[in-house]
Amino acid sequence: MENTIKRILLVTYLTKYNIKEVYRSLSFSKFSDYVEFFLSKNPSLNDKHILDMNKYSIEKYEEMKYLGISFLPIVSPSFPEQLKRIDQCPPMLFYKGCELQDKDFVAIIGSRETTKYAQKTIEFFIDGLNENNGVVSGLAKGVDSLAHSYSLSKNIYNVAITANSLDSIYPSENYRLANKLLSSQSTIITELAIGINRGKKSFVERNRIQSALSSIIIPIEMASKSGTMHTIDFCVRQDKWVVYKALTEEQKILEQYSGISALKSRESLKQIIVKDDFDFERIKQEINQTNKPSLFDI
Numbered sequence: 302m303e304n305t306i307k308r309i310l311l312v313t314y315l316t317k318y319n320i321k322e323v324y325r326s327l328s329f330s331k332f333s334d335y336v337e338f339f340l341s342k343n344p345s346l347n348d349k350h351i352l353d354m355n356k357y358s359i360e361k362y363e364e365m366k367y368l369g370i371s372f373l374p375i376v377s378p379s380f381p382e383q384l385k386r387i388d389q390c391p392p393m394l395f396y397k398g399c400e401l402q403d404k405d406f407v408a409i410i411g412s413r414e415t416t417k418y419a420q421k422t423i424e425f426f427i428d429g430l431n432e433n434n435g436v437v438s439g440l441a442k443g444v445d446s447l448a449h450s451y452s453l454s455k456n457i458y459n460v461a462i463t464a465n466s467l468d469s470i471y472p473s474e475n476y477r478l479a480n481k482l483l484s485s486q487s488t489i490i491t492e493l494a495i496g497i498n499r500g501k502k503s504f505v506e507r508n509r510i511q512s513a514l515s516s517i518i519i520p521i522e523m524a525s526k527s528g529t530m531h532t533i534d535f536c537v538r539q540d541k542w543v544v545y546k547a548l549t550e551e552q553k554i555l556e557q558y559s560g561i562s563a564l565k566s567r568e569s570l571k572q573i574i575v576k577d578d579f580d581f582e583r584i585k586q587e588i589n590q591t592n593k594p595s596l597f598d599i
Contacts, residue, residue: 306372308332309393310494311358315339315351318497323392327376361496370395370467370495387513387539389506391492397467398483401490402458404435407544407581408511409452410532411444411521416557420447422521422546427452429579435460437515439507440475440482440489444521449478459487460514464507466495508532509539517542517573517584523560530560536570542588543572544579 305327312319312326312335322339329335336351365372373380373394379401384390394401407430409423423444427436436452438445440461449459459482465471467489470479482489492510493503505528512518512535520543523529536543545561552558564572573584 302374302377305374305376306393307358307362309374310362311355313393313494313497314358314361315354318493318499320389320392327392361494365395365467365495368468368495369397371397371400373401381514384510384513387509389509391510393494394490394492395467395494396488396490398488399458399486401460401488402435404458405433405581405585406435406437406460406515408437408515408518408532409444409448409521410438410508410511410518410523410529411448412523412527412529412557413441413443413445414557415443415447415522416552416555418549418552419444419522420451423447423451425546426519426521426544426579427455427457429581430455430457431581432457434458434581437462437511439463439511440470440479442472442474446475446478448521449482453481453485453487456485459485461487461489462507462510462514463489463491464493464503465491466493466497467491468495504528505531509535512536512539512541515541517544517581517588519544520561520564521545522557524556525559525563527560533560533564533567533570537567541571543570544575544584545572546579547574547576 308326309323312323316322326335340346373396375392381401409426435458436448437460438448440449440463449461452459461482470476479489508531512532518532518536518541520529533543548558548561553562564570
């Protein structure tokens, strides 16, 4: 397993995290054969470049171990099966805290700038979970932070999926929350090794993992042009159900809910509008009834 981890890391740094190339390297039984292939496709590079990058990769590997970061490569029996089914599946996850638990997850997503309604809506949904469930969110400001904090207060296992490597927390104001997640036996996960920075696109790419790990996705608040809408796009691609609370008349006129208002018009999106109460187990039963249309109210 350690050799596979080191191979993934080396190719990650060698290609600046080209997922396709990482998987290509794993298809070679001998890594030396892959190196020969790689150099034939990149004539400007040579053996010295590979050796230098290997040294750098080993240093980063040891640094991550020192920082308490664990590795979960795709070849591990513990790697989530639901994640393997998506396009651009991460070849390895990096995590701190508890090893990823086998829970039935809901992803709670939403905007960084929240309204006075967000907290109550989050409580409405989290109160409908039980000890077999877990909450997935992104450790960002706003909805993410509120969802992590409230679910932890209810002793619900959390998975925070970050858009950056685990040598730092973004935003920095969430270090305290991150420490609370770790002390509560929850998990903080990323697909990025330290030293890999993919810029703003990493926030979009992170959303595919949130969606993939979760049985349902719950948007709390989001504007029509919010980054949260990218997660909704991944829901369509991954054939996931989106569950959201029926909007009040006051909420319907707010920009922070314009994205949720627009969901009804997306015919390709499987969605459930909850009115009076939320029970995750009952929602799953409704979803499993094949005669249900793709949009219905509960």
